[in-house]
Structure formats: C-alpha cells, structure tokens
Amino acid sequence: MTLAMTLLTAVMNILCLPLHLMYAVGGYRIYERIFPMCLSGFSIAYNEKMHEQKKELFRSLTQFAKPGGRLTVLEIGCGSGTNFQYYPAGCKVICTDPNPHFEKYLSKSMADNDHLSYERFVVATGEDLGAVGYESVDAVVCTLVLCSVNDIQQTLREALRILRPGGAFFFMEHVVAEPSTWSYFFQHVLQPLWYYCGGCKATRETWKHLERAGFSDLKLRHIQAPLPFVIKPHIVGYAVK
Incomplete structure (x- = not known):
C-alpha cells in the first residue's frame, strides 16, 4: 500500500502542476480574496454537523475566567466568526486572522452575536501574535x-505566551487517519489537490505537537466526525497553561 500511495501521490502532484505554477507566480493573491466567501459557506455547513461537539467543547470556557472578572477570549484564525455563537455571554473577544478579506464576514457575525463584546480584529498569523500582550487572555x-499554519509549534508557543497562567487553549482540528486505513491512503494521495481546494494539510499528526508543547494539562479526545473521509478524523479538547 505504501508504494501505491507514493506513486499515486506523485501522479497527483503532476496533475496539479498548473496549480503549483499558479501559486508560484502569485496566483494565491486571487485565492486569498475568494477564500473567505468559500470558507463562510463551508463553516456554516461544518457547524451544522459539529454543533453538539462545539457546544460540549466550549461549555468549559467559563471555568477559565479570572475570579471576579469577565472572560477574555482570543481566537486564532477566526475566519467569518462562526464560533461566536458558542461563547458565553459577556465575554470579550479578540479576533485574529492572516487574511484581511474576512473582515466583512466577521462584521456580520459580530452583529449577529451581540451577547459578546469585541475588542479588535488583528491581521496576524498564528505564528506571530506580537500585537497581543504577554499573559493577557484567559x-x-x-x-x-x-x-x-506553517509552523504548529510556533503557533502553540504564541498561544502559551499570550495565555495567563491557568488559562486554556481550546482546539478542534481534523488530523491524519490511522495508518493502514483507506482514509489514510486517500488523504495522502489527494493531499496535493486538497491543499488548493481546502487550503490546508489533511495529513498532520497535530496531537503530537500538543503533547510536547509544554502545557500543564491536556484534555484531548480523538473522534470520528460526521464529515467526508478526508477530514473525518478529528481531535478535540483543551490544554491548560
């Protein structure tokens, strides 16, 4: 299976050559403009499938508010703001995303979720949240x-930097499937095309990065989401600083 997977992945890379070339000559700038519109629709469908899982995950947010104070949440890669509906009333939200073209979609989500207060929208990658203060969020x-993201470990280092002691990092991510499964096989074969269609990598062992990031406690579960096989394997949970 490994040989077949390697050969078919190479074939897929050859078929994707026009996309590789377009990316190399700057075609990504066009993609960056249309991606928010595409992702906004996907995010609504994703929430419909993962509604109960998100409710369960974010139910724990309130326990990380400072005693006597309100909860401050920073979202990395907030996109169109489809997580806002799950945040507890009264909390303050700082939104970050590397793509400035999400802002108009974000404004609508903010208006629809007036149970929250919004501090600002920061155009920043997960690897560089320098505009956010040290130990400033819950x-x-x-x-x-x-x-x-280009560098998972650096993104987690930034999360740890801006979290106050006792604060938590909440995550819900699709990951690579179990080796020797057909999902694993096709995740790797389709990855060259998936990168341009989905904008990400379906073959990451993200849980391993979380395990060695340096959090004091890690609550992590592997689940099978009710989604297409490429993004069906998920990890969900939170990690305490």
Whole structure:
C-alpha cells in the first residue's frame, strides 16, 4: 500500500502542476480574496454537523475566567466568526486572522452575536501574535487552523505566551487517519489537490505537537466526525497553561 500511495501521490502532484505554477507566480493573491466567501459557506455547513461537539467543547470556557472578572477570549484564525455563537455571554473577544478579506464576514457575525463584546480584529498569523500582550487572555480558541499554519509549534508557543497562567487553549482540528486505513491512503494521495481546494494539510499528526508543547494539562479526545473521509478524523479538547 505504501508504494501505491507514493506513486499515486506523485501522479497527483503532476496533475496539479498548473496549480503549483499558479501559486508560484502569485496566483494565491486571487485565492486569498475568494477564500473567505468559500470558507463562510463551508463553516456554516461544518457547524451544522459539529454543533453538539462545539457546544460540549466550549461549555468549559467559563471555568477559565479570572475570579471576579469577565472572560477574555482570543481566537486564532477566526475566519467569518462562526464560533461566536458558542461563547458565553459577556465575554470579550479578540479576533485574529492572516487574511484581511474576512473582515466583512466577521462584521456580520459580530452583529449577529451581540451577547459578546469585541475588542479588535488583528491581521496576524498564528505564528506571530506580537500585537497581543504577554499573559493577557484567559482562553485561546483555535478550530480548523493548525491544519493550515506553517509552523504548529510556533503557533502553540504564541498561544502559551499570550495565555495567563491557568488559562486554556481550546482546539478542534481534523488530523491524519490511522495508518493502514483507506482514509489514510486517500488523504495522502489527494493531499496535493486538497491543499488548493481546502487550503490546508489533511495529513498532520497535530496531537503530537500538543503533547510536547509544554502545557500543564491536556484534555484531548480523538473522534470520528460526521464529515467526508478526508477530514473525518478529528481531535478535540483543551490544554491548560
């Protein structure tokens, strides 16, 4: 199976050559403009499938508010703001995303979720959150983002830097399937095309990065999401600083 997977992945890379070339000559700038519109539709469908899992995950947010104070949440890769509906009333949200073209979609989500207060929208990658102060937030949220960042470990280091002691990093991410399964096989074969269609990598062992990131406690579960096989394997949970 390994040989067949390697050969078919090479074939897929050859078939994707026009896309590789387009990316190399700057075609990504066009993609960056249309991606928010595509992702906004996907995010609504994703929430419909993962509604109960998200409710369960974010139910724990309130326990990380400072005693006597309100909860401050920073979301890495907030996209169009489809997580806002799950945040507890009264909390303050700081939104970050590397793509400035999400802002108009984000504004609509903010208006629809007026049970929250919004501090600002920061255009920043997960690897560089320098605009956010050291130990300044109670919780960091990251859903379907670690599959697309360039450096998972640096993103987690930034999360740890901006989290106050006792704060938590909440995650929900699709990951690579179990080896020797057909899902694993096709995740690797389709990855060259998936990168341009889905904007991310479906073959990451993200849980291993979380395990060695240096959190004091890690609550992590592997689940099979009710989604297409490429993104069916998920990890969900939170990690305490």
